[in-house]
Amino acid sequence: MSRHTYDYGLIGNCSYQAHIHKNTNIEWMCWPRFDSSFIFGAMLDDELGGEFSIKPTEADWSTEQFYIENTNILCTDVSSAGGRYRITDFAPRFHNYERYYKPLMLIRKIEPLEGEPTVIVNCKPVGNYGKLNPEQYEASNHIEYLGLEKELRLTTNFSISYIVEKRSIVLNEPKYLVLTYGAPLEAPLQSTCEAFLDRTKLYWQGWVKNMSVSNFHQEAINRSALVLKIHQYEDTGAIIAAGSTSLPEAPGSGRNWDYRYCWMRDTYYTLTAFNNIGHFEELENYFNYIVNISVKTEDRFQPLYGITGKEHLVEEILPLKGYKGNTPVRVGNQAYTHIQNDVYGQILLTLLPLFIDSRFINRERSESLKMIRQILERIESLMEEPDAGLWEFRTLSQFHCYTYLFHWAGSQAAIKIGKAFSDQKIVEQATRLAKRASEKIEECYDPERKVYTQAIGSPNLDASNLQLILMNYLEPGSAMAADHLKAMEHELKSKEGLFYRYLHKDDFGAPETTFLICAFWHVEALTSVGRIDEAIEAFENLLKYSNHLGLLSEDVEAKTGSMWGNFPQAYSHVGLVNAAYRISRKLDRPNFI
Structure with a gap:
């Protein structure tokens, strides 16, 4: 084939x-x-x-x-x-x-x-x-x-x-x-x-000349950064997941989605990548976008919005042939109705540099502490609520480990913001929430397999839990991190070096293709735990899954290396930039985690 x-x-x-x-x-x-x-x-x-x-x-x-x-x-x-x-x-x-x-x-x-x-x-x-x-x-x-x-x-x-x-x-x-x-x-x-x-x-x-990058695969980083830059709709600051719609995750799968919108989660990873290469203009633009959404949000944040902040992204099916005959062709995205509670922590982490990085005049942000307090209140109110998770399950609601990880990480970010502005109330609330989130994460731990599972009470593994190492919830040099990574590799890594999001059946059956950003998360995890030679080899292996111009798709079919999913996918290029950044820092500073 x-x-x-x-x-x-x-x-x-x-x-x-x-x-x-x-x-x-x-x-x-x-x-x-x-x-x-x-x-x-x-x-x-x-x-x-x-x-x-x-x-x-x-x-x-x-x-x-x-x-x-x-x-x-x-x-x-x-x-x-x-x-x-x-x-x-x-x-x-x-x-x-x-x-x-x-x-x-x-x-x-x-x-x-x-x-x-x-x-x-x-x-x-x-x-x-x-x-x-x-x-x-x-x-x-x-x-x-x-x-x-x-x-x-x-x-x-x-x-x-x-x-x-x-x-x-x-x-x-x-x-x-x-x-x-x-x-x-x-x-x-x-x-x-x-x-x-x-x-x-x-x-x-x-x-490109104003980027701050090492010599480690600089050409690939440059191309990924250029791709990511043109995924921001500069008029509002929104950043889209991809500029295409309905390119199937696998032929005949029905997993054909419209990605021309701004996901809170994807934006966090994208802006982390821009931060890692020394570009901050994109973050300041996004700040204006999220503030405008926050002002009109009375209850809870949606997982995604339109590029002008539009809330109702009603999903429709168009009478078109589809890419290579793959239907349905969708515009709009039903995920806007989903409960995905990890978004609150990601918003806090995304905005953190604006509050604590001395390159920004942070007093200009002091009036935005109200938004930080509101987000913490929402995290507290949602701590006992199951959600659809980052993979946007349409008929499954669970207490996802990944969601609690971002409750924890977002609370850690709020602690730093509270300290920077001497707001003890923020510090105290965020400290309390971080502890509660940690307790929930531990309920996902399987002591027999020495791994954190997808959700409380679930035996399934999920590649998103590689983030437990990358977010420093697990000490990268610890035995727990090493065991967790090995268990994830054993179940979710393909022999070609790619990574599945998960292997259990969802609304559309069992996944047929690997998810490219998960493979880059794996590279980052290898780097964090000190398996640097393996990380470099894995990173260089992933580069061959680009097209003739170095552009990356969302998904890859493991056996053939075929590209599927929307294209080019911001997530995948974000994964490349962040993995290269972590490797280069480790090469320059061996003790960097």
Whole structure:
């Protein structure tokens, strides 16, 4: 059985993302926001999803994709009998007028490299998830597509008639295609595109240059960091789990989810990764997002929200073919209704640096202590409540070890915040809650197997409990940590070095694929307990599960190494960054845990 890979590159500018297939087609792009309908969606339906491609006229051709080094600018080199040409795709992003310029603008530069290649440009956008085909209107130097909420315009120096008629065009000089939503490009085409390309390149390379990373697999870290950056919707500060929806966790599994929303849990791990590489702007943006949610939250936090803080993310099934025929295609996510109580501790841990890191002027945060107190009150009120857990079981409610771990860890963070602001009430309450959470965690311990199980009274093991070591609940150098890790490896680690979340049946049966971030948690755990050589070997093994551009999926089928789940998955790239960080710190400082 051959290995399935996602043959896409990703571009974005913190306003939108686009998935570009090696065949030159934009196969997934949602406008005006991450969670909007697709403009191009062939990834999920090759008939209703529209198209935006620049293909050779010959039937036999090949491509090679690569990023301009340390940027989110993607190049696709196309070779055919008639010659070679390069497509450079990017979403403009750079500093302008003391702000970031990040328009709803896709720029495609097409330049000949060898011979006289001939191409056919096909631009067919759609709306309302393929239900709407905009009316096409030709002007002197652009095509307007009418019928969407705002004007969609393609500005180009290609022949408009040739594009409309889908006729072949000889490529004998650089050409440009600029697709805009709302405000069109009203400036010189070539010079503007070249200027935007140069400034976008300088922005991304400067952003990478300001990262603080070691030499340990720096290239992989850089690519992961660049991917994570464009998962933040900068207008509000929300960070999405992935820019795609309904890519199946395994073929025919029905585990097809919409991840274009902001999970409290995922955001904690993502912002930890940014902190580890020395970038803090993302955390400050997220602080504004979470404060706005907190103000309108009277009862409890949801596990996830829309990127503008929307609460009701009603799950719907669309009449689309699905990725490689895998249905259902879902938009929205029922998990917003779930009880997932680990989110409170994760919010406290996420915001901790803003309160105690001297690089932030923490007195600006003193007014936010009220939110800290409210979260502690919620943890206290929910200590005896079962929940759906981090894997979002739809029909199973348990007293999850992982949830209590984050009650404990969040309380530890609140103790530090309380001490930093001399708030003894916070310190006392958080200390009391940490003790209660610890008692609950110990109820999950199986003394015969020397391992912590998924939940109180459950015999099942869960990879999330690797976090007991990573969060220093278990002393990394202790025999308990070593025994716990060995028991987890024995049951959940595949012979290929991958890790299952769990192996018991859930709402959809037994899991068929491994979850990539769990394998990176395993790498971190190996590092923490001092098995550093094994950690490095395991980390390097995981790198081979990326696609041709170093991008990672959510899930991996162990036997074939096939990529499944949404793509690229922020969780997986977070796992890579955090695992590399822990290894590099251990190499630099052997006593680091």
